[in-house]
Amino acid sequence: MRFWLLIGGFLVLVGLLAVGLRLDPREVPSPLIGKPAPAFELPLLQQPDKSFSQKDMLGTVWVMNVWASWCPPCLVEHPVVSEIARSGIAPVVGLNYKDAREDALPWLKRNGDPFKVIVYDAAGRIAIDYGVYGVPETYVIDRNGVIRYKRVGPLTPEIVQKKLRPLIEELSKRG
């Protein structure tokens, strides 16, 4: 009896440890899910005299990708982001974060520009409103301008396959 109690207790501890080790402390649940996307009116990266607002996307399910030329994981995920844009499931808006135009523009030339538009947040001020803390970050925003999903860190084909694509399809079906 006593022996089995000890073994049982030990197994519970092992179980807790196994679960605990699998949790990612970087995955901070965003309080922004289900909330309207914070408003912005930012100049475009490529055309500084033009500006773009999140309101311009109302009525469309869209993806917002926060990136910077100085961010190596952004380069790693770039093919995945490009693939989302190419597949046409949703337009991808880029938010260029704390970058310099003279670095960002050559980066796009080298790696391709899959974005519908790219807004330029040089001071990172809008990114704070979006709770950005580790580029790259990706958001899915629905037709009504509500944030439905947030990913901190690079997108992978698995995440797109299992989470992003089904979510976007479902949100698009909903009128």
Add this chain to the structure above:
Amino acid sequence: MARLLSLFLLVALPLQVIGQEDPGLERRVTSLAHELRCLVCQNQTIADSNAPLAQDLRNQIREQLKAGKSERDVIDFMVARYGDFVLYRPPFKAATVALWAGPFVLLALGAWLLIRRVRKKAPPAELTEAERRRAAQLLE
């Protein structure tokens, strides 16, 4: 001596300049920054961290306090964007009950088990007549 003094001034002056703007405001910024977690390097507060985001957030705090916002407003601003996780001292609410109460529950449980164990170990029974005789024999 004069050289030493000028050396001292050289070192001390820049420090003065940094704190010059408004020491009261800076103190409030720093004390708030000590309450908020830097999400880039999660085991540091934004007061301790040199990550660019921590600097941005410190500036954000300064701006807001300067604009007349209260400490509460700034904390609400951060929580709205980064969640409770940004608070270095997590709030007491339904989701964090286990976190706050857990150690005390475990302590109480341990104390209860210990007391039960100690009580169970009843004092040794009186010696029987035979044992007493044997003890006396051994002692002699």
